[in-house]
Amino acid sequence: MDSEKSALKTLIESGEFLNRLNVDRKTSDLVFDERTLKALYEMMGKQSIDYIDFPISSGKESVVFKAYRNKKPVVVKIYKMSTLRFSNIGKYIEGDYRFHKESRSRSKLVYLWAKKEFTNLHELQKSGVHCPKPIAFHKNLLLMSYLGDQRKPAVSLREYHGDLQPIFSQVIEEMKMMYRDSKIVHADLSEYNILIHRKKAYFIDVAQGVTTEHRMAGFFLERDVANICRFFSRRDIPCDPEKVLSYIISG
Ligand SMILES: Nc1ncnc2c1ncn2[C@@H]1O[C@H](COP(=O)(O)OP(=O)(O)OP(=O)(O)O)[C@@H](O)[C@H]1O
Ligand SMILES: [Mg+2]
Structure with a gap:
């Protein structure tokens, strides 16, 4: 085990592995603590990932x-081990019967966050809601399908300049499918967490999504609807939050 560990460490530290990560030293220092690097190395092997390209987005968490x-x-989302705000994520885990029994250590919580996003994406896919296709999760990493074309990743709804009317209809319809069929409330829905890919809306960033049985599900749903409206x-697309809400929760 020890020799295996040190072999891995040597490999990780060697230029060869880092050469497959097309990121500068500054980015790699920011994201790639040793555990993350090891997890990435393991996932690249298991999932036959050839190459890590540029970061599409780099946020706090x-x-x-x-x-x-x-x-x-494909897309690899890496949850940062150090900055994910644990005080904030507890309520999205504790009230969710699917996850409330899991361990609460700091690293386990980050791993759980990746698993939760994977699980939610899977549930949405099953109901036909447009979202990235989940491929795998491993520790603090999530692998999913890429939205965008060869030139650039898909833009967010906020940056989209095309016809919004069909997007509006699709978003409301799929919020209903999410609630009724997947039994999930997104809980951080806004124009930033919807991407437009081939003129269709895709729901992303679903780690905090909770089941409709969560004690705060109603509150989260109202907030999502308010943001969207x-x-x-x-x-200039009329959207009455009360009407949308009752449409979503009516059978
Ligand atoms: N499957 C995907 N295909 C293309 N781009 C993606 C995909 N998933 C995420 N992105 C891009 O990465 C950005 C951040 O992703 P996401 O919203 O899931 O993370 P986040 O938790 O909001 O991150 P942050 O801590 O930066 O706020 C998105 O706004 C989008 O631009
Ligand atoms: Mg986001």
Whole structure:
């Protein structure tokens, strides 16, 4: 075990492995603590990932990379071990019967966050809600399908300049499918967490999504609806939060 560990360590530290990560030293220092590097190395082997390309997005709590798997683009989302705000994520885990029994150590919570996003994406896919296709999770990493074209990743709803009317109808319809069929409330829905890919809306960033039985599900759903209506109303598409809410929760 020890020799295995040190062999891995040597490999990780060697330029060869880092060469497959197309990121500068600054980015790699920010995201790749040793545990993350090891997890990434393990996942690259298991999932046949050839190459980690540029970061699509780098935020406080996660970094999202474009990568290549069997020559096709995929996305690796890395939850940062150090900055995920644990005080904030507890309520999305404790009240969710699917996860409340899991361990609460700091690293386990980050791992659980990746597993939760994977599980939620899977539930949404099953109901036909548009979202990235989950491929795998490993420790603090999530592997999913890439939205975008060869030139650039998909834009968020906020940055989209196309016709919003069909997008609005699709978003409301799929919020209902999410609630009724997947039995999930997104709980952080806004124009930032919807991407437009081939003129369709895709729901992303679903780690905090909870089941409809969660004691705060009603509150989260109202907030999601309010955010969505605020956005569309500002873009001259009438959206009455009360009507949308009752449409979503009616059978
Ligand atoms: N499957 C995907 N395909 C293409 N781009 C993606 C995909 N998933 C995420 N992104 C891009 O990465 C960004 C961040 O992803 P996401 O919203 O899931 O993370 P986050 O938790 O909000 O991260 P942060 O801590 O940066 O706020 C998205 O706004 C989007 O631009
Ligand atoms: Mg986001």
